[in-house]
Amino acid sequence: MTDSLTGDAVPTGGFTRPVGLSPRGAPVEVTYDLEAVDSVLGGAFPAVGGLRRYEALLPVGGLPPAFVGDVGGTPVIPAPALSEELEVDLAMKVEAGNPTGSFKDRGLAVGLALGVASGAARFCLPTQGNAGVAAALFSSRLGLPPAVVYMPRGYEGGVYHRACALYGGEVHFSGPNIAAAGKAMRDELAGPLSEGRYVDVSTFFEPGRLEGKKTMGLEIWEEYGEALPQWILYPTGGGTGLVGIWKAFTELREMGWMGPEVQRPRMVAVQSENCAPVVRSFEAGLDHVEPVVSQGTVADGLDVPGAIMGHAMLRVLRESGGTAAAVAEADISAAYADLGRTGTPGGYETAALLAALRNLRREGVVARGESVLLIATSGPAVGLSHAVATAGPVPGR
Ligand SMILES: Cc1ncc(COP(=O)(O)O)c(C=O)c1O
Numbered sequence: 312m313t314d315s316l317t318g319d320a321v322p323t324g325g326f327t328r329p330v331g332l333s334p335r336g337a338p339v340e341v342t343y344d345l346e347a348v349d350s351v352l353g354g355a356f357p358a359v360g361g362l363r364r365y366e367a368l369l370p371v372g373g374l375p376p377a378f379v380g381d382v383g384g385t386p387v388i389p390a391p392a393l394s395e396e397l398e399v400d401l402a403m404k405v406e407a408g409n410p411t412g413s414f415k416d417r418g419l420a421v422g423l424a425l426g427v428a429s430g431a432a433r434f435c436l437p438t439q440g441n442a443g444v445a446a447a448l449f450s451s452r453l454g455l456p457p458a459v460v461y462m463p464r465g466y467e468g469g470v471y472h473r474a475c476a477l478y479g480g481e482v483h484f485s486g487p488n489i490a491a492a493g494k495a496m497r498d499e500l501a502g503p504l505s506e507g508r509y510v511d512v513s514t515f516f517e518p519g520r521l522e523g524k525k526t527m528g529l530e531i532w533e534e535y536g537e538a539l540p541q542w543i544l545y546p547t548g549g550g551t552g553l554v555g556i557w558k559a560f561t562e563l564r565e566m567g568w569m570g571p572e573v574q575r576p577r578m579v580a581v582q583s584e585n586c587a588p589v590v591r592s593f594e595a596g597l598d599h600v601e602p603v604v605s606q607g608t609v610a611d612g613l614d615v616p617g618a619i620m621g622h623a624m625l626r627v628l629r630e631s632g633g634t635a636a637a638v639a640e641a642d643i644s645a646a647y648a649d650l651g652r653t654g655t656p657g658g659y660e661t662a663a664l665l666a667a668l669r670n671l672r673r674e675g676v677v678a679r680g681e682s683v684l685l686i687a688t689s690g691p692a693v694g695l696s697h698a699v700a701t702a703g704p705v706p707g708r
Contacts, residue, residue, distance in 0.1 A: 312518060315340045315623055329429040329510045331517055338515035338620050340558070341370045341522055349566045356533070360384060362420060365526045368562060370519060371425045378424070378452050382409055382416045383526050387534045387684065392653040393665065397672050400682040402540065403655060404527065407690030411444045411474065413658075414527065414688045418551055419445035421523030422512045427453055431510040435459035435500055437493035439548060439611045440471035441689060446512060447480030457481040459500065459509065461492040463614075470696040471611075488605055488614045489548075514549030515620045521558065524551040527686065528559025537573045540684040542633070542677055544667060546660035547580040547589050548615035550624040552686060557627040576684070577633040580624060581667040583608035584637045586616055589624055593635035598622055609697075610643055610659035612688065634676060642666035647694055658689040 312321040314333035321333045333339050348367050356364045362379040366372045387404050394401040406414035433456045443460035450458040457479045464484045466472050475482050485495035503509040545553045563569040580589045585606035592600040600621025608614050647662035664685040671677040
């Protein structure tokens with residue numbers, strides 16, 4: 312384990328307690344003996360389903376099929392109508408088939424499994440929605456006490472609240488967004504957190520969620536091989552997927568599977584204009600992300616005003632030759648409808664990617680004929696639950 316800011320080794324105490332932030336308060340990253348992993352794998356991942364396929368590159372092994380057999384292994388599908396409109400070769404990695412309907416399942420499955428392997432008995436986290444639902448589901452699968460989930464106040468009675476409750480989660484509400492909910496959680500649960508009775512699985516507060524999200528990058532490599540897409544657009548909140556996909560590519564390269572001649576994709580962080588801390592910090596040439604005051608966005612997962620792993624996100628964007636793009640709320644809503652109309656449904660976060668791609672094409676940043684992969688992090692169901700208010704009239708009314 313290493314400190315993501317300094318690269319220094321972080322003491323793990325023999326994994327007798329869950330690893331949290333580094334001693335200086337930075338996110339911790341898992342490092343592997345990649346030569347040993349390569350020799351165990353012998354050039355290919357085993358033919359087993361879900362996240363179990365990638366166990367050799369995860370910090371915890373022996374994950375039963377009942378726990379992760381239906382997590383990951385998601386398809387990449389071409390998007391011909393949108394390819395034609397945008398004159399690019401567009402595809403989408405469709406994450407809606409994960410058990411709770413979003414890519415958050417990958418990170419929470421590994422985060423909770425790693426925590427339990429290190430002695431955790433109960434988990435808590437603040438959420439913009441999907442991560443809380445995933446934490447509730449995987450706590451339930453592990454037979455643990457309910458996950459303690461802090462959501463923004465406006466979510467009460469909504470779809471995330473009900474989904475979380477469905478899987479047995481204990482839901483609390485505080486503040487307008489994840490930052491405020493997280494602060495309330497740390498204040499209210501200070502006792503059980505400091506005694507180690509609860510373990511905080513907030514984005515990047517422990518190393519497992521990043522490893523789980525990394526599996527998207529491993530799958531992209533398996534899907535495309537050496538002809539990787541030229542661009543990957545990622546809807547960015549806390550940034551686990553962005554950093555995770557790049558970490559996968561880096562490890563594959565260090566294992567010698569991905570040759571140095573392979574052109575890695577340019578990574579693009581997409582946010583809403585109403586909450587764009589990563590975009591603003593990228594544009595300002597900073598090496599860390601300055602928090603902003605969110606004006607709120609229809610894309611719940613993008614309503615994240617700060618980023619504890621901002622330094623790593625900015626590094627990925629620059630190292631990959633990518634960029635960061637903020638999109639208007641009206642454009643996100645229009646793109647959501649267009650995704651549906653073209654039979655390539657996605658959530659508002661995915662719609663933000665389409666809106667950003669349209670801008671990047673207009674500006675000539677993405678050239679005609681280039682290959683582009685959108686990480687479609689969830690399906691449209693959450694958006695449909697508030698579609699009348701945000702996406703215009705319901706067809707047929
Ligand atoms: C559907 C969806 N897409 C994207 C994101 C942003 O993910 P990350 O925090 O990994 O940047 C979220 C986070 O809540 C989400 O739920």
